[in-house]
Amino acid sequence: MSNTICQTIKKSTFFWQFNLRTRTLAAIAGAFVILTAIAAAGILIDPASYAPQFQQKNLAPSLTHPFGTDWMGRDMFIRTVKGLSTSLWIGLLAATVSSVIAVIMGVAAATMGRRTDSFILWLVDLIQGIPHLILLMLISFVLGKGMFGVWMGVALTHWPILARVIRAEVLAVRNSQYVLAARKLGSSRWKIAVKHIMPHVVPQYIVGLILLFPHAILHEASITFLGFGLLPREPAVGIILSESMRYLTAGMWWLTVLPGASLLMMVLLFDQIGENLRTLMNPSSAQE
Numbered sequence: 001m002s003n004t005i006c007q008t009i010k011k012s013t014f015f016w017q018f019n020l021r022t023r024t025l026a027a028i029a030g031a032f033v034i035l036t037a038i039a040a041a042g043i044l045i046d047p048a049s050y051a052p053q054f055q056q057k058n059l060a061p062s063l064t065h066p067f068g069t070d071w072m073g074r075d076m077f078i079r080t081v082k083g084l085s086t087s088l089w090i091g092l093l094a095a096t097v098s099s100v101i102a103v104i105m106g107v108a109a110a111t112m113g114r115r116t117d118s119f120i121l122w123l124v125d126l127i128q129g130i131p132h133l134i135l136l137m138l139i140s141f142v143l144g145k146g147m148f149g150v151w152m153g154v155a156l157t158h159w160p161i162l163a164r165v166i167r168a169e170v171l172a173v174r175n176s177q178y179v180l181a182a183r184k185l186g187s188s189r190w191k192i193a194v195k196h197i198m199p200h201v202v203p204q205y206i207v208g209l210i211l212l213f214p215h216a217i218l219h220e221a222s223i224t225f226l227g228f229g230l231l232p233r234e235p236a237v238g239i240i241l242s243e244s245m246r247y248l249t250a251g252m253w254w255l256t257v258l259p260g261a262s263l264l265m266m267v268l269l270f271d272q273i274g275e276n277l278r279t280l281m282n283p284s285s286a287q288e
Contacts, residue, residue: 024276031269031276035088038266042085050078050235061254068254071247076240080259083237084266086230087217090147094154094220095212102159103205106166110174120167124160132157136219137228150229154216162208166201173200210274214267221263237263 053073061068067076109120127135136153143149173179179196187195223229224238232239237259244255 024279027276028273031273035266035269038081038084039088042082042088045078045082045085050074050082058252061258067258068252070244070252070255076255076258079235079240080237080262082235083240083259084262086234086236087220087238087263088266090151090154090220091213091216094151094216095158095209097151097155098158098212098216099162099205099209101155102162102208103166103201105159105163107170107201109163109167110170117167120163124163127157127160132219133222133226136223137226140223140228145228146231147234150220150223153223154219158212158215158219162205162212165204165208169201169204170197173197207274207278210270210277213270213274217263217267217270 051074053069055073056065056069057071057073059065059069059073065075065077067080070076070079105120105124109117135157139153139156140149143152173196176196179192182192182196220229221236221238221241224236225242227242229238230236232243240259241256244252244259247255
């Protein structure tokens, strides 16, 4: 009787893990396909397709223009897709650079002595102590705004949290029993780092990198909306939202609501990928 119960529990656990893995992979694949389509569409869109056409200005959403048109007759759906693609590429570059900085700082803090650790933690506290948007606007303004200023500002301000996570992970693994045993058995530092430390750090890095994307995209849109980011001639959701605010009182709600909802959807897709990756790497967290 007890063996039958044990086998039933094992089978149910196996099927639960299999279904969880299948659902997780399907969610990641679906979100990745949508984001890839947005990035590719932004590159392939012809600027003439969202050029001003004054004979079609101020049109409400329809089958011809799903997001309507603005006061210059520009197709808002195409402008929004182009803006989302711009934000996506900026977020990709900024999050990648920021995550590399986080890895360097986190590993250095955990392995290069107390003075280095204290200095890096002080630097992390300094960056986190300054209001985020103010620091972003300052860096972007100093670097001349535009695309370069935006992605540099995002890259230089988003690494501290991930650096803390990687530092804690390296410290925990470095002081574990099997690493101490490997050290006593004569394993080199390089072998210990590659065989014992890196397998624990890489999953944290990947999840942290994915979760940096929504922050990078939202902050790029925020400082662009406030006038410290991308230039007005560059299609971006922040510029679309900033320009459309003055037309809300005229009843042209679609100029703000639909691009804003699209930006939120893209951010949630990245969050979905990050959370599902975390579940895939640590299935027990799904039961919490």
